[in-house]
Amino acid sequence: MPHEVNASALESTVDALMDDVCADLKRLAAIPSIAFPGFSPEPVLRARDVVVELLRAAGVHDIGELNLPATAPVVTATVPPPTPDAPTVLLYAHYDVQPPGDERPWESPPFEPTEIEGGLRARGVADCKANLMVHIGALRAYGGRPPVGIKVVFEGQEEYGSAFDAYPPTDPAAFACDAMIIADTGNIRPGTPTLTTALRGSVDVLVEVRTLDAGLHSGEYGGVAPDALLVLIKALATLHDVHGDVAVEGLRREPWGGPALTEDAFRDLVGVSRGMPLLGSGGLGERLWSGPALTVVGLDAPSVDHGAAAVVPHARAKLNLRVHPRQDPREAQDALVRHLRRLRPFGIPLTVTPGDTGPGYEAATDGPAYRAARSALHRAWGAEPVHAASGGSIPLVNGLAAAAPRAEVLLFGAEDNLCRLHGPNERVLYSELRGALLAEALFFAEYAAAHRRSGGAG
16 A cells, blocks of 8 residues: 555555454453453463464564563564654553453453444453554554554553553663554544543552451440541541532642533433532533542441441541642642641541552643644544543553653544443444544554655654
């Protein structure tokens, strides 16, 4: 195929590939590649092997592997630029998946890929195996020889986290590129081409209360003996104001000026009935993307079914804080820790332990790769692309950006905001898969042409 942009020819090529792309996606989605402690590593390695096989079949020959301590293999590959002045594009996705969780809400077994209307249901089918197939399909569209150089980085332990998050800056040559496509996102709604330009950072904090050596009879001692659970509940109640906004000083919050979901669309997305109030005040974009969110993600206390009539001696909670893309997560963590340590519920101090942090990211959007991507997305979807943010965090983005600080970072893919990633009945729509694949293939040609016109300067 000539390397000048021929959108109609490329569209025909992609359409001819789609049956095989979907079949390979089903094959990948059937593998329970969960890289979490307590799960067998064998399926993760099996998924790795399939990914390598698919890359090789797409015409990629220089395939390697990065192995770090306590980390699933990172599949790497290189396709040299067709000419010395052609740009290089790094392609990122991950082949591991979240655990399925409670399987009772699933309408079909999570690792038995099941056809649904317009798509496919399985754990990990959207996050992120469809995005793997976007990259592989775009390479197939050029017979493994696209008009740009390629560096492949397919991670095997993204969902749990690993030493790879901080690795790229230690070996910048391995990740050197002019642009990178981080395919771990998708459209703000099906059919609306979306470039994700900002990611919130993430912070974990553990708060713990121990008041007694053991539980005490609630009738004999309750009312005087200090109840650890009551202390913890009182502390947690200070984290939000009466509107549900985060009430911790020092956390950055700004209005969101870009497109965002409507309240009705959000309710449909997450299954909130019209009569149920939403938390917080201000616009949805501000609450979801450019302001903090603080969630109690775990609570250790007696269960209702097994709770005895006793004063609770020990309780603890795990907090997850999402922060503005440009706020230092350690600064935000310090603010939360400071807030909790100042509290003395009923005069009782809390034990507060900082946990992991992950930085957010905000992309520059005025470079040649973004111009090419906007054009490619428009051609692929037949609609003007929008910029959006994500409340989720992808810590590796910062590591890759630090390794290649002059590279433009593009986040788009085959997911969409209705795909139920990390939840039961995760699904991908074939229309989203096809659109993202075509957009990436078009981007290769658009970006290469723009690079030639500029004399290789970008």
